[in-house]
Amino acid sequence: MTVDSIVEKTIGESESLVSVGIVGGGFIGQTVGGQFQDVDGARVETLVDINDEVLQTTGDELGIPEEARYDEYETMVKTEPLDAILIGTPHTLHYEQILTAMEHDLHILCDKPLTTDLDHARDLVERDATRDEILMVGYQRHLYEAFVKTRDTLTEAGRVPRWITAEISQDWVDRFSDAWRMNPDLSGGGYLYDTGSHILDSILWSTGLTPTAVSAEMDFVDDEQRVDGQSHVTIRFEEGTTATVVCSGETPCMREHIHMWDEEGAIYLESQDWEPNKLTEIDSASGEYAPRLDRGNLPNKAEAFIQAIRDGEAPPATALDGLRVTAVTEAAYESARQNGEFVAIDPNDVALD
Known part of the structure; x- marks a missing residue:
């Protein structure tokens, strides 16, 4: 639209x-x-x-x-x-x-x-x-052309990523040292619940995979060990996929990448300094190429919201999308407090049907 x-x-x-x-x-x-x-x-x-x-x-x-x-x-x-x-x-x-x-x-x-x-x-x-x-x-990544195209490519071709690596980093700890984000009673946690929430959502939404268990290790920046500055999260999926997600709020600048591999090749999504993501596809037979992205054709949040109201249709990011991210995030924090033990996710929380 x-x-x-x-x-x-x-x-x-x-x-x-x-x-x-x-x-x-x-x-x-x-x-x-x-x-x-x-x-x-x-x-x-x-x-x-x-x-x-x-x-x-x-x-x-x-x-x-x-x-x-x-x-x-x-x-x-x-x-x-x-x-x-x-x-x-x-x-x-x-x-x-x-x-x-x-x-x-x-x-x-x-x-x-x-x-x-x-x-x-x-x-x-x-x-x-x-x-x-x-x-x-x-x-907002549901409105980014690179993620929409990735989701469409995987869905239309019936491709299931088998190995996913992802990383998001920025100078979050220093930047928000005196802000509400450092108060877990307001933030709910730390970097994983803040910027990290975007990358978890990006993986879940673009692939449509069903998470079953999560393991995590975290470095906390507060004495109560509630606010994570860095986290290393492993997600297992019902479809046999494993995702490794690294979130660091202690780097000097912002970088983001998601790499998805299957038997046919890979899809790379990469961004820096909050710019729209670049998309690269790697084909095992024909090599590497960057599909053309028409960045002007998708609405921003306000436009998409108003359009959903007018059409009476589901918005780009739904309450169920929010629940799926919360389920993975909460499992990650629970795992970190249990020395990295895998924590199972209730399938009723993450089922798309």
Whole structure:
């Protein structure tokens, strides 16, 4: 779906604007909130944040009237006539905030991870299945051409990767040393639950594989050993695949790669400094080549969210995607606390059928 077609669809049929409220005026509230400003089918109406300075800065940036700025979430959703909510708050707050939005029959775009509690993730999937409104998780790699093409290539050819290696790294520990991400009561953990969540999701979504067990070793940066700066995760899959995932939040710059091998060759997905991923395919017979990627044809998060609302269809990243990532992540933390013993995953949490 192109950006032009989204604009044509949402506005060309004289449909009403989607009224959006933003929960949390930090990075996600600013960036994705800004995306909503550029979608003709949506309008940012209100903002809530507990920090007065953030409320002022982001409110000004997004052009939100003073009277539509709140310091209490429930007051905002009770007062403002909203259609949808963008949740960009610390991870452990997502569950209760999603429940409140559901109680008010709102469409929800929630930043990753969906939750940091497995029972909460299960509950949200069950609730989501009974609603007409959209619940979308902010895993943007579902909107990156390299990952979409990888998923399509594997699905259409019936290919199953047998060996996956992945790594994501950045200067996360130093950068967020004084931020909420270092408080596990707000973050739910450390680097694996933050940036690492993206790479776990990328593997699970692009391959469609079913994880069965996880082993992990972690280096913690706090005395309570709850906030990991680095992790080494091994995932076993029902299909016979093994994935090795290394996450380091203590490197001087950002790098990401996912390499998937099978009997026919490999697919390489690589990125640096948050640029869109490059895609390379390796064929055992014809060698290495880079397929053409049309990077302008896929929507951003706000556009995809509005389009899902208009079409009444599943969003690019669903509550089930969020549950699958939470299941693997929680198993990894449990394994790390058990000296790397493999921890089984409940198949009901990760089944795609």
